[in-house]
Every structure is written in C-alpha cells, then in structure tokens.
Amino acid sequence: MNASESFSGSNVLITGGLGFIGSNLARELVARGAHVTLVDSLIPEYGGNLFNIDDIEGHIRVNISDVRDEYSFRHLIQGQDYLFNLAGQTSHLDSMENPYSDLEINCRAQLSILEVCRRYQPNIKIVFASTRQIYGKPDYLPVDEKHLLRPVDVNGINKMAGEWYHILYNNVYDIRSCALRLTNTYGPRMRIKDARQTFLGVWIRLLAEGKPFDVWEGHQLRDFSFVSDVVDAMLLAAVREEANGQVFNLGGEPAISLKDLAELLVKVAAGGSYVLRSFPGERKRIDIGDYYANFEKIRTTLGWEPRVTLEQGLHRTVEFYRHHLHHYL
Amino acid sequence: MNASESFSGSNVLITGGLGFIGSNLARELVARGAHVTLVDSLIPEYGGNLFNIDDIEGHIRVNISDVRDEYSFRHLIQGQDYLFNLAGQTSHLDSMENPYSDLEINCRAQLSILEVCRRYQPNIKIVFASTRQIYGKPDYLPVDEKHLLRPVDVNGINKMAGEWYHILYNNVYDIRSCALRLTNTYGPRMRIKDARQTFLGVWIRLLAEGKPFDVWEGHQLRDFSFVSDVVDAMLLAAVREEANGQVFNLGGEPAISLKDLAELLVKVAAGGSYVLRSFPGERKRIDIGDYYANFEKIRTTLGWEPRVTLEQGLHRTVEFYRHHLHHYL
Numbered sequence: 311m312n313a314s315e316s317f318s319g320s321n322v323l324i325t326g327g328l329g330f331i332g333s334n335l336a337r338e339l340v341a342r343g344a345h346v347t348l349v350d351s352l353i354p355e356y357g358g359n360l361f362n363i364d365d366i367e368g369h370i371r372v373n374i375s376d377v378r379d380e381y382s383f384r385h386l387i388q389g390q391d392y393l394f395n396l397a398g399q400t401s402h403l404d405s406m407e408n409p410y411s412d413l414e415i416n417c418r419a420q421l422s423i424l425e426v427c428r429r430y431q432p433n434i435k436i437v438f439a440s441t442r443q444i445y446g447k448p449d450y451l452p453v454d455e456k457h458l459l460r461p462v463d464v465n466g467i468n469k470m471a472g473e474w475y476h477i478l479y480n481n482v483y484d485i486r487s488c489a490l491r492l493t494n495t496y497g498p499r500m501r502i503k504d505a506r507q508t509f510l511g512v513w514i515r516l517l518a519e520g521k522p523f524d525v526w527e528g529h530q531l532r533d534f535s536f537v538s539d540v541v542d543a544m545l546l547a548a549v550r551e552e553a554n555g556q557v558f559n560l561g562g563e564p565a566i567s568l569k570d571l572a573e574l575l576v577k578v579a580a581g582g583s584y585v586l587r588s589f590p591g592e593r594k595r596i597d598i599g600d601y602y603a604n605f606e607k608i609r610t611t612l613g614w615e616p617r618v619t620l621e622q623g624l625h626r627t628v629e630f631y632r633h634h635l636h637h638y639l
Numbered sequence: 640m641n642a643s644e645s646f647s648g649s650n651v652l653i654t655g656g657l658g659f660i661g662s663n664l665a666r667e668l669v670a671r672g673a674h675v676t677l678v679d680s681l682i683p684e685y686g687g688n689l690f691n692i693d694d695i696e697g698h699i700r701v702n703i704s705d706v707r708d709e710y711s712f713r714h715l716i717q718g719q720d721y722l723f724n725l726a727g728q729t730s731h732l733d734s735m736e737n738p739y740s741d742l743e744i745n746c747r748a749q750l751s752i753l754e755v756c757r758r759y760q761p762n763i764k765i766v767f768a769s770t771r772q773i774y775g776k777p778d779y780l781p782v783d784e785k786h787l788l789r790p791v792d793v794n795g796i797n798k799m800a801g802e803w804y805h806i807l808y809n810n811v812y813d814i815r816s817c818a819l820r821l822t823n824t825y826g827p828r829m830r831i832k833d834a835r836q837t838f839l840g841v842w843i844r845l846l847a848e849g850k851p852f853d854v855w856e857g858h859q860l861r862d863f864s865f866v867s868d869v870v871d872a873m874l875l876a877a878v879r880e881e882a883n884g885q886v887f888n889l890g891g892e893p894a895i896s897l898k899d900l901a902e903l904l905v906k907v908a909a910g911g912s913y914v915l916r917s918f919p920g921e922r923k924r925i926d927i928g929d930y931y932a933n934f935e936k937i938r939t940t941l942g943w944e945p946r947v948t949l950e951q952g953l954h955r956t957v958e959f960y961r962h963h964l965h966h967y968l
Contacts, residue, residue, distance in 0.1 A: 406811070409750055409754065410747070410750070410751075413746070413747055413750060417742070417746060417800065418739070418742055418747070421738055421739070421742060421793070422739075425738065456787065458785065458787060458788075459787075459788065460803075460806075461803055461807070462807070462810070462811075463807065463811070464750070464804070464807065467800050467803045467804060467807060468800065470799070470800065470803070471746065471796050471797065471799065471800040474789075474790055474796045474799070475793070475796060477789075478790070478791070478792065478793065478796060481791070482735070482791075482792070
C-alpha cells in the first residue's frame with residue numbers, strides 16, 4: 311500500500327488504543343515512525359489490556375482516560391494529525407442492560423470528540439470504527455453501503471448515530487472524517503474472556519483451554535476480517551482524501567457458516583471440539599440470520615482488499631493465544 | 640376514520656402537549672372523550688404555548704415538566720393507555736449550536752421514556768413524531784420509507800436515533816410503538832415567532848403584521864401537511880395494531896415550489912408580499928433541494944390520506960393568526 315511512508319513523524323491519537331484493534335494499529339504505526347498516543351479507560355468489561363502493548367510500550371505514550379471525559383480529550387487532541395477513533399462499548403447484551411452507558415460512550419462522547427476537534431484541532435483527519443451491526447437483518451446479500459440501516463439493539467442505534475456525527479462534521483465543518491463498517495474482526499489481542507467483542511474469542515479461549523466450545527445454530531453465514539487487514543484499511547482511509555465523508559464496508563471472503571468455521575478452527579488448531587446448540591428464544595429475536603458484506607466500494611475507492619486468508623488468520627490467532635493465554639483470562 | 644370511538648374513556652399522555660401538534664391532538668382527543676394529560680416544559684424557544692389550550696383547559700390535565708426528567712415521567716406514565724410522544728427540539732440551527740441539548744432531548748430522553756414505559760407501563764401504545772428531515776438530501780422523488788437516512792444536521796441524527804429506539808423497543812420488548820415521519824406541518828397554533836418550527840410560521844406572522852416575507856431561493860419543491868391531517872394519522876396509528884414497529888411517511892399533495900406557495904399564500908390572504916432571496920453560503924451547505932414524500936405505505940396500511948387542501952389549510956391558518964396574533968408573538 312502507498313500509505314506506508316505517510317505516517318513517519320506524524321502525531322497520531324488512538325482512542326480505545328489498548329484494545330484489540332487499537333493496539334494492533336499502534337504497533338503498525340510505531341513501525342512506520344509515527345508518534346503514537348493511546349487513550350483508553352481500561353473499563354474491565356471492554357477490550358483494553360496492558361499486555362496488548364507489552365512489546366511497544368517504550369515507543370508510545372499511554373494516557374488512561376475515558377472518551378466521556380471531554381476536558382482530558384481537549385488537551386490530548388492538540389497537535390494531533392490523525393485520530394483513529396476506536397473507543398466504544400461493543401457488547402450488544404450490555405447495551406440492552408445498560409442503555410445509558412452505551413449512549414454516553416457510543417453516541418454522546420462521539421459528538422463531544424468531534425466538537426473538541428472542531429474547536430481545537432480542525433485540521434485533524436479522523437477514521438471512525440463503525441460496525442456492520444447497524445445494518446440489522448439484511449434484506450439482501452452481500453450487503454453494500456446502500457442497504458438500509460435497521461439496528462436491532464441499543465448498541466446499533468448509538469453506533470449509527472456516532473457514525474453519522476462523523477459524516478456530518480466532515481460535510482458541514484470540514485473536519486475530515488470517514489467511517490469503516492467493520493464486520494467480525496478477529497486476531498491476536500482480541501478479548502477472549504467472554505463474547506463481548508466476538509464469539510470467536512470465546513471459541514479460541516475454550517480451545518486453548520482444551521474444552522469444547524458452543525456453536526449457536528451453526529448454519530448462519532458470516533464474513534471475517536483478520537486484524538492486520540483492518541489495520542491496513544484504517545491506514546489507507548486515514549491518508550486518502552477520497553475517503554473523507556464516506557462510509558465503507560469491510561468484509562472478508564469467502565463467507566462461511568459458523569459450523570464450517572468451527573470445523574476449520576478445529577482443523578487449524580489440530581484438535582479441540584465443539585457442540586452445536588440452538589438459540590434460546592430471547593437471543594433468537596435479535597438474531598440477524600446470514601450476513602456478509604459487499605466491499606467493492608473500498609476496493610474501488612481506496613484499493614483495499616483482505617490479504618490474510620481465514621485459515622492463515624485463525625492459525626496466527628490460535629498460536630498467539632497458545633503462548634499468551636494467561637494474559638487474557 | 641374508524642378510530643373515532645376508540646379513545647372514549649381512555650387515558651392519554653402527550654409529550655410536547657402544549658405545542659403546535661400536541662395541542663391540536665389534545666383538542667381532538669378531548670372531543671372523543673379521552674382523559675388527556677399534557678406534558679410540556681415550556682422552554683421558550685420551543686413550541687409550547689398556554690394559549691394553545693385556552694379553549695380546552697378545563698378538560699385536560701397539564702403537567703409542566705421536561706422529558707429529560709425521568710422521575711416525573713415515571714409517575715405520569717402510570718395508568719396511561721396511549722402515549723403520543725411529540726416533545727422534541729426541532730430547530731436545525733439550534734441543534735448545531737447546542738448539539739448536547741439536542742442530544743439530551745431528541746435522543747437520550749427518548750431512550751429514557753421507553754425504558755420507563757418498559758418498566759412501569761408495558762401495555763402502553765406509543766406514537767412517535769419523527770421527521771422527514773432524517774432523510775437528508777433525496778436520491779429520488781417522491782421519497783418512500785426505503786430511502787436511506789442521511790441526516791444533514793445534529794437534529795436529524797438524534798431524531799433518527801430517537802425513532803429507532805421506538806422501533807427497537809417494539810421489536811425486542813413488545814412495547815407497541817410506531818413512528819410517523821412528518822413533513823412540513825402547518826396550521827393554527829404553530830410557532831410563528833421564528834423559523835424554529837417551520838419557515839411558514841414566519842411568513843404568516845409577517846403577512847399578518849403587514850410586512851413582506853422572505854422566500855429563500857424559491858424553486859425548491861416541498862409538501863405540506865395541515866395539522867388536522869397529522870392528528871388523523873396519529874390517532875389511526877395509535878389504534879391500529881398493523882402500525883406497531885412501523886415507520887410511515889406523511890405527505891401532502893401536490894408538491895409545490897416555495898415561490899408558488901408564497902403566491903398561493905398571498906392569494907389566500909388577499910394581500911401581502913414577499914421578496915425572493917438567495918441562500919447565504921453556510922445555509923446552502925445543508926440545503927436538501929427538493930423534497931416530497933411518497934405516503935403510499937400509510938395509505939395502504941392504515942387508510943390515511945390528507946383531507947385538507949393546501950388552499951383550505953392556508954386559509955384556516957391565516958384566519959387563526961388574524962384573530963390570535965398577539966398570543967404568538
């Protein structure tokens with residue numbers, strides 16, 4: 311990618327920087343010579359983990375604070391060239407149980423981040439981590455960016471609003487922003503304690519612990535992005551002006567059923583087992599059935615496409631957690 | 640309409656009840672024998688006006704409180720059969736200047752209203768007043784409910800979220816809710832002090848004061864709903880189970896250019912004049928061009944259609960403000 315030299319010497323802020331994607335992004339930016347500041351609240355239920363930056367700790371600045379804290383953010387944003395805005399509440403169940411927390415983080419804090427940028431650092435470029443979750447149950451497959459947004463949980467509604475604040479501030483105030491609608495992202499440093507980030511985390515934890523993992527239903531098709539591919543997309547979106555004001559789907563090929571994914575995981579890991587289960591009624595109501603993305607727009611506009619196959623990605627992930635499991639429990 | 644007898648003896652709460660649409664709705668519900676409670680904060684910049692209920696004051700209960708006040712709402716909701724949820728910040732410019740207030744009212748308070756209903760009055764039926772504003776600049780005309788939502792201001796984003804909370808609580812928790820996407824509503828009791836509710840209010844005030852009014856650009860097509868038609872739609876949506884979980888466009892026929900509307904208004908009022916002006920640059924950026932709705936969905940599903948022509952509606956409106964102007968300045 312031709313974004314490779316663009317970050318040398320630039321100042322970069324990453325919200326949610328101790329989390330799964332944020333820390334992988336930080337590692338790549340450090341390698342490219344950027345001055346990286348991570349903001350993270352280390353809320354225990356979220357993805358932040360100090361071990362995620364164990365190998366780059368001396369090369370970055372870490373600031374423990376919450377994106378709801380407008381004053382600290384006002385200080386931190388000054389002088390930054392890029393903001394990768396990744397902090398968020400990601401759990402769908404938590405968003406239903408604590409809808410106000412979800413609103414404060416995914417909705418109100420996003421507005422306040424943009425207001426602070428507008429007032430104190432208007433030349434910044436922002437890449438926002440949105441989610442395919444906001445589409446809800448697809449009308450057609452693969453889902454492109456013209457698909458209606460019909461979120462099926464509080465999290466989806468607030469993420470939808472958060473995404474649109476970014477597009478609005480780009481369009482009205484020229485705060486250059488774009489949003490990537492991430493599909494199921496996986497890889498080293500994802501949260502595996504529970505399913506708050508992705509069910510795949512739980513599978514891999516149980517596999518590493520030598521226990522069978524549960525596969526719900528099994529027939530649903532999904533697509534997956536390995537984290538390094540997501541990092542590529544974020545860096546491209548950051549440096550390319552064509553991205554401004556745009557939303558882009560990320561996606562992975564091929565779409566795969568959860569049962570086939572479980573099979574592939576067991577094969578890659580050379581061991582382990584799973585149990586097929588049916589959804590409880592409550593869970594079934596917000597199930598979206600099959601989902602996979604059409605990502606032609608980002609392919610055409612920015613030249614992005616996934617480079618890591620699912621088999622390669624699962625292999626690297628399993629290896630990572632075999633070595634580092636105890637840091638993630 | 641066959642909703643006519645449904646409200647006799649029923650308990651109805653209207654948020655924003657002292658406002659333009661809320662007070663017209665209250666009057667109709669009183670006529671149908673409902674026990675009506677109005678909730679309104681009387682924030683001076685919003686639409687609440689005690690004169691709006693001057694003739695029905697003895698037949699309703701008025702509670703001055705803010706929808707952000709969760710505890711008072713918790714008390715007020717109990718025992719209610721219907722909630723017409725009309726309270727909102729409507730000004731696009733105010734939403735850009737005070738984005739947090741707009742978020743608190745149009746987004747967070749909506750979530751809290753729904754949470755309170757879920758916990759304390761789960762059998763209630765809710766009709767939410769949404770807006771065509773959330774569509775943004777149309778891709779095609781007339782705009783139907785399959786059109787993407789691309790709000791062009793903070794208000795639009797927050798209204799979009801507020802609408803979706805209602806649909807979500809219907810789908811996940813069976814709190815029966817639906818949303819009407821209102822187009823330009825006009826009629827007696829609208830705010831005319833300024834353009835916060837509709838530009839047409841300002842036109843009619845200036846006309847009544849014998850001053851020329853400004854028509855911005857003039858070529859843009861718009862559709863208009865007379866307030867009694869909107870009230871009809873709300874009552875239908877309230878009593879019909881087919882409405883649950885649905886969003887419906889309202890609309891008016893024919894679409895008319897602002898210049899032709901100005902001509903019609905001057906004709907109906909038998910006097911007055913206007914001045915054509917160009918948008919300032921800032922305003923032009925968020926202009927949406929032409930808009931008019933396809934309202935086949937509500938016509939087909941609920942049998943609603945507008946009954947008051949634009950000429951009739953403008954006539955009634957002009958007459959109302961000729962008699963009552965001083966209560967609205």
